[in-house]
Amino acid sequence: MKLPELQQHFIASLYGESSDIEAQVRGDHGIGAAGRMAIYRYNLQAGFGKALALEFPVIAALCGADYFARLAREFQLAHPSTSGDLHHIGAPFPRYLRQRFESGDYAYFADVAELEWAREEAARAADGVPFDVGTLGTVAPEDTPALRFAFQPAVRLVVSRWPILSIWEAHQAPGEVRPVDPGASAGAEHVLVRRAATGPVLERVGEAEFSWLASLLRGAPLGEAFDAALAIDAAFDVAMALQRCVARGLFRAACG
Amino acid sequence: MTTPGQAPAPAPVRAGIGLRAPHHREVLERAPDVGWFEAHSENYFADGGGAVAALLAVRERWPVALHGVGLGLGSAGPLDREHLRKLTRLVARVNPWAVSEHACWGHAGGRHTNDLLPMPRTAEALRHLAGRVGELQDALGRQVLLENVSSYLEFRNAEFSEAGFLAALVAESGCALLLDVNNVYVNACNHGFDAEGYFDELPAAAVREIHLAGHEVSEVGGVGIRIDTHDRPVCDAVWTLYASARRRFGRVPTLIEWDATLPPLDVLVAEARRADEVA
Numbered sequence: 001m002k003l004p005e006l007q008q009h010f011i012a013s014l015y016g017e018s019s020d021i022e023a024q025v026r027g028d029h030g031i032g033a034a035g036r037m038a039i040y041r042y043n044l045q046a047g048f049g050k051a052l053a054l055e056f057p058v059i060a061a062l063c064g065a066d067y068f069a070r071l072a073r074e075f076q077l078a079h080p081s082t083s084g085d086l087h088h089i090g091a092p093f094p095r096y097l098r099q100r101f102e103s104g105d106y107a108y109f110a111d112v113a114e115l116e117w118a119r120e121e122a123a124r125a126a127d128g129v130p131f132d133v134g135t136l137g138t139v140a141p142e143d144t145p146a147l148r149f150a151f152q153p154a155v156r157l158v159v160s161r162w163p164i165l166s167i168w169e170a171h172q173a174p175g176e177v178r179p180v181d182p183g184a185s186a187g188a189e190h191v192l193v194r195r196a197a198t199g200p201v202l203e204r205v206g207e208a209e210f211s212w213l214a215s216l217l218r219g220a221p222l223g224e225a226f227d228a229a230l231a232i233d234a235a236f237d238v239a240m241a242l243q244r245c246v247a248r249g250l251f252r253a254a255c256g
Numbered sequence: 257m258t259t260p261g262q263a264p265a266p267a268p269v270r271a272g273i274g275l276r277a278p279h280h281r282e283v284l285e286r287a288p289d290v291g292w293f294e295a296h297s298e299n300y301f302a303d304g305g306g307a308v309a310a311l312l313a314v315r316e317r318w319p320v321a322l323h324g325v326g327l328g329l330g331s332a333g334p335l336d337r338e339h340l341r342k343l344t345r346l347v348a349r350v351n352p353w354a355v356s357e358h359a360c361w362g363h364a365g366g367r368h369t370n371d372l373l374p375m376p377r378t379a380e381a382l383r384h385l386a387g388r389v390g391e392l393q394d395a396l397g398r399q400v401l402l403e404n405v406s407s408y409l410e411f412r413n414a415e416f417s418e419a420g421f422l423a424a425l426v427a428e429s430g431c432a433l434l435l436d437v438n439n440v441y442v443n444a445c446n447h448g449f450d451a452e453g454y455f456d457e458l459p460a461a462a463v464r465e466i467h468l469a470g471h472e473v474s475e476v477g478g479v480g481i482r483i484d485t486h487d488r489p490v491c492d493a494v495w496t497l498y499a500s501a502r503r504r505f506g507r508v509p510t511l512i513e514w515d516a517t518l519p520p521l522d523v524l525v526a527e528a529r530r531a532d533e534v535a
Contacts, residue, residue: 003381004332007364026410029448030479036409044369081368084326084339085298127304199306
């Protein structure tokens with residue numbers, strides 16, 4: 001059997017689609033071809049599950065080891081790794097969870113997973129360049145509404161109707177998980193994900209500020225972002241919000 | 257930054273250990289007494305962030321080798337250009353003393369196993385693998401080391417012994433070898449060959465690095481099989497085989513590999529010291 005065909009049969013066997021490869025495998029030293037393939041099938045599932053749990057530790061903890069392993073296997077069948085770099089396998093996981101638990105008690109898993117993936121992306125994003133705050137001082141007052149900002153590559157925003165950051169925080173101290181009620185009554189949370197010198201940082205922001213940040217991140221000018229925030233909170237203080245952005249190091253550049 | 261084709265950093269003398277994320281901070285704070293560090297290339301493919309910064313800081317103080325686990329060079333499907341681009345970028349950032357990959361395959365039909373799968377040892381497979389090794393060496397502008405992998409099966413159509421396949425790969429591609437002594441022992445037990453005979457077949461001058469790791473004995477239908485787990489100390493039989501490898505291949509840089517159930521850093525440092533003491 002030629003190399004491409006043999007490898008196709010091998011992968012098909014790992015995914016339980018065919019056992020044709022077994023005719024090519026020596027079944028000696030007391031272990032048959034099927035038993036030998038089973039070792040590789042186990043390694044495929046265990047390796048994938050372990051890597052996924054490293055990317056989504058809170059989902060793994062919420063599920064428990066056995067259920068997470070089952071969930072990872074289902075997910076792997078639908079979304080096999082498409083790269084030699086395992087770090088990419090988690091990208092479709094939040095969307096998968098959204099379909100899998102569309103309604104019901106675990107619908108919030110997708111949003112928690114989205115937060116964990118945003119954190120993962122923030123950890124791996126390109127290093128930022130420091131923002132020159134002085135550029136803000138040179139902008140004429142009448143030009144301020146037209147200002148647009150470029151953000152550091154690690155900045156992400158995640159919103160949920162569930163308290164996703166509270167759930168995430170409850171799982172950060174090993175051994176003392178304080179259960180968080182994911183019930184809708186517990187309230188929505190708006191989360192800013194960024195990277196500090198120590199690593200990714202997850203912070204709660206108010207709804208108006210979140211909307212303002214989301215507008216700016218989309219590339220909208222400051223004036224338009226401000227109007228959208230004011231529609232949510234008439235007392236939104238844009239000067240304070242700008243100061244917080246600079247202090248958090250979110251901006252890369254401003255342009256008029 | 258260095259450019260492809262620049263002379264690699266000099267090889268270390270004393271044994272090294274694998275650089276793993278949970279140890280990043282402690283390694284930089286305590287500066288353990290080891291000869292070098294080996295990093296899994298794919299773990300540092302990120303555009304930026306803490307892991308890459310840690311590796312570059314380690315590189316300031318110790319020789320570093322980059323060890324790839326994901327290219328699956330023996331796969332018949334296309335070589336992943338994006339993977340190659342990231343590896344090339346990392347090699348330029350780090351200027352490692354060695355760049356290594358595995359003599360294995362890993363994907364077909366767009367599905368990646370992220371495992372080190374055994375090659376069918378045919379002339380056809382050899383030509384394919386040697387071609388891919390050549391592409392990798394051309395892209396990096398330097399010789400790479402290919403490592404023998406542990407395996408739990410052999411294909412019926414083998415035209416080479418395992419060591420004979422590696423020797424032919426060296427001859428055909430001009431690569432060097434990373435000899436994993438634990439993998440030789442695991443395969444010798446699993447497939448019933450003599451490890452010393454395996455060493456005899458290798459081109460001794462091509463062996464530039466040695467790996468040591470722990471493995472477990474598992475059971476399939478009541479029959480024992482050795483599984484390469486990298487989750488425990490090197491076993492006595494592998495230490496004995498290592499002593500023989502040193503006599504044959506000289507004092508090439510040795511690495512203690514430990515990936516799963518990672519122990520405290522000191523345990524790894526002690527294993528590296530033990531390797532240094534083998535005559």
